[in-house]
Amino acid sequence: MTVSNSHRITTDQLEVPPRILLGPGPSNAHPRVLQALGMRQVGHLDPQFIGLMNETQELLRYVWQTDNRLTIPVSGTGSAAMEASLANTVEPGDVVLIGVNGYFGERLCDMAGRYGADVRRIEKPWGQVFSLDELRAALHEHRPAVLGLVHAETSTGARQPLEGVAELCRETNTLLLVDTVTSIGGVPLFIDEWGVDVAYAGSQKCLSCPPGIAPLTLGERAVEKLNRRQTKVANWYLDMTMVGKYWGSERTYHHTAPINMNYAFREALRLVAEEGLEARWERHRQNAELLWDGLAELGIACHVPVEYRLPSLTTAVIPDGVDGKAVARYLLQNYNIEIAAGLGQLGGKVWRIGLMGFNSRRENVLLLLSALKDALKRIS
């Protein structure tokens, strides 16, 4: 046998441009998070690591404002935690009602269907949100086991109000499952006060940690449903009856925790605790308002009404006659700034601008606004 060298290419040591990531995610990681990511490893059952796991869970409970015991980072990106939330709460035949007013609501339907759910939809045009009356009517019509809503729709820039939804869910014995990927650490969020039973999030948006680890929390009612299951969780890797034993007191090996991602995630949560949630939410709001005012001065409207517009993600309407893709390309090539195009119903209509976590800073907003002004002058 001879070794083939046909794929043995010679490559340069990795070089990456200093991008400012002002799209829908990932956002730039905080320098302290990147520093933690590069630290030497310990074993995944080392007493030092177990101490770190406990601290991470406590900090995550603070960031999410929950006392839920089963509050952990899942190995994988936000979509892994999204899948875990459905895999563990849905049994084949369960009616699952999803609020679809953007791309991620669609994804919830797709995932729930793959776990055998009888998926029902309540729909709104992209950029709008559901009222309590609409949700009550849909809950009573479908009487679902689970209601899935997206708190912060990154595809539309809309914030779904959640106060009062859990009370409606109690009327029909429904679990409330919420996507908080683009709200955690950037937008007011109270898991316990709002009665959310299941929530998942991501590390790469307002927490400013690279993608690869993702928060999940299950409240008492969700854990009870999990324990009552007639069928095994249909996803071995994300089965919380097993993963929960590694994060609980048993510390049983299930899969090797991504050690360095956990270091990074702990540091990201520590940064939130240092700043304080109130100050962090306020910072996100102020920088978003600076952006919205600056866009208005450039004659650019926002797609979502200000009452439920997200501070972490703005959908800016591309002015008539402007080539939106060319503007985004110009910003990347000339300013190292990434913004994103619209998806689905908003394809070709908006830019998506993220001001998330470490990136939610005044100087980024001012740089983006002057870069946009320059781009609009050159491109139309």
Ligand SMILES: *Cc1c(COP(=O)(O)O)cnc(C)c1O
């Ligand atoms: C980004 C995002 C996800 C998925 O997270 P990934 O890290 O891309 O897997 C899910 N829901 C929402 C609302 C998001 O913005």
